[in-house]
Amino acid sequence: MNGTDRRATIRDLLQSRPLSVAELAQRYGVSESTIRRDLSRLSESGEIVRTYGGAVSSAGEEQPLxxxxxxxxxxxxxxxxxxxxxxxxxxxxxxxxxxxxxxxxxxxxxxxxxxxxxxxxxxxxxxxxxxxxxxxxxxxxxxxxxxxxxxxxxxxxxxxxxxxxxxxxxxxxxxxxxxxxxxxxxxxxxxxxxxxxxxxxxxxxxxxxxxxxxxxxxxxxxxxxxxxxxxxxxxxxxxxxxxxxxxxxxxxxxx
Missing domain, CATH: 3.40.50.1360 (Rossmann fold)
Known part of the structure; x- marks a missing residue:
């Protein structure tokens, strides 16, 4: 699986629940540093929100009143x-x-x-x-x-x-x-x-x-x-x- 496809599936997975870097690295068989780079790119595009040690879907962010x-x-x-x-x-x-x-x-x-x-x-x-x-x-x-x-x-x-x-x-x-x-x-x-x-x-x-x-x-x-x-x-x-x-x-x- 290339990086583009991996990031797309990570984004979809995060819509169900928060995930940690370690969980994602194990799931995809890549290093944690690779996952961190994936999450950084997804975060920069506004598709996810980084958390301590992992990420959540941006769809779960609280909207301003x-x-x-x-x-x-x-x-x-x-x-x-x-x-x-x-x-x-x-x-x-x-x-x-x-x-x-x-x-x-x-x-x-x-x-x-x-x-x-x-x-x-x-x-x-x-x-x-x-x-x-x-x-x-x-x-x-x-x-x-x-x-x-x-x-x-x-x-x-x-x-x-x-x-x-x-x-x-x-x-x-x-x-x-x-x-x-x-x-x-x-x-x-x-x-x-x-x-x-x-x-x-x-x-x-x-x-x-x-x-x-x-x-x-x-x-x-x-x-x-x-x-x-x-x-x-x-x-x-x-x-x-x-x-x-x-x-x-x-x-x-x-x-």
Whole structure:
């Protein structure tokens, strides 16, 4: 196998899982220095991302929030409409960071009469100063890509709350496993939000169902509700319907 063909197959393999230099060298029967040169060329072209001792597919990179705002906008609006009914009714609601949860925050701002605690700057911008909205801002370190607050300050604030409901976003959601995120501090904050809330809702468009490119997970040990859009196929939804802890709600996007 020549170098061009080897690099093409390496790129394809990395779409399934991260691989180390040693694994790749053994697989192709070449030296580790040869693999490192292959990975450097693939990285320079933007096809992969180098990691310590190996590489991952660039398809698994976390997108900046500004880019994610442009994706599946109609689907996110439909999910937010469906979630709004669950956010009404008094009591404190927790809002995660992210664009879909931000769409819910915009609807709550128009509605008023809610108490919201949030770690997302998108939701804060929608809700700050709105009459009829009591806004609690969770402190912490702001992540540049997600514009969400994480870390010990955010976790300490959540630990002092009891929420009627939490609305979570995710990089991906997998039935029986949970929601995945790019960084451990994101997953840790979500797990704490789940533990401090009576009802749990995950807002995820169809493109996120079954996705597990990110490495850090927050799982579910109690009942939760998935709210997705009507672009989700029966095959995508089947594992969630089979999960005894999960209730599936499908939002109609419309024309």
């Amino acid at each position: 500004q880019e994610r705002e442009l994706l599946a906008r109609r689907e996110k609006e439909a999910i937010a409409r469906a979630a709004e009914a669950h956010a009404a009714g008094g009591g404190l609601v927790l809002l995660d960071a992210g664009t879909t949860v931000g769409a819910l925050a915009a609807r709550l701002a128009a509605r008023g009469g809610v108490t919201v605690a949030t770690s997302g700057l998108t939701s804060i911008n929608e809700l700050a100063g709105v009459p009829g909205v009591e806004l609690i801002v969770l402190g912490g370190t702001v992540r540049r890509l997600s514009l969400g607050m994480v870390g010990p300050l955010a976790e300490a604030a959540v630990a002092r709350l009891t929420a009627r409901a939490v609305f979570l976003g995710a990089d991906g959601v997998v039935a029986g496993r949970g929601i995945c995120e790019a960084r451990p501090e994101q997953a840790a904050l979500k797990e704490l939000m789940i533990s401090r809330s009576r009802s749990v809702f995950v807002l995820a468009d169809a493109g996120k169902l079954g996705r597990e490119e990110s490495y850090w997970w927050a799982g579910f040990e109690a009942p939760w509700t998935l709210i997705t859009d009507d672009g989700a196929t029966d095959r995508q939804l089947a594992p969630f319907h089979a999960d005894p802890l999960c209730t599936v709600e499908v939002a109609e996007v419309g024309g």
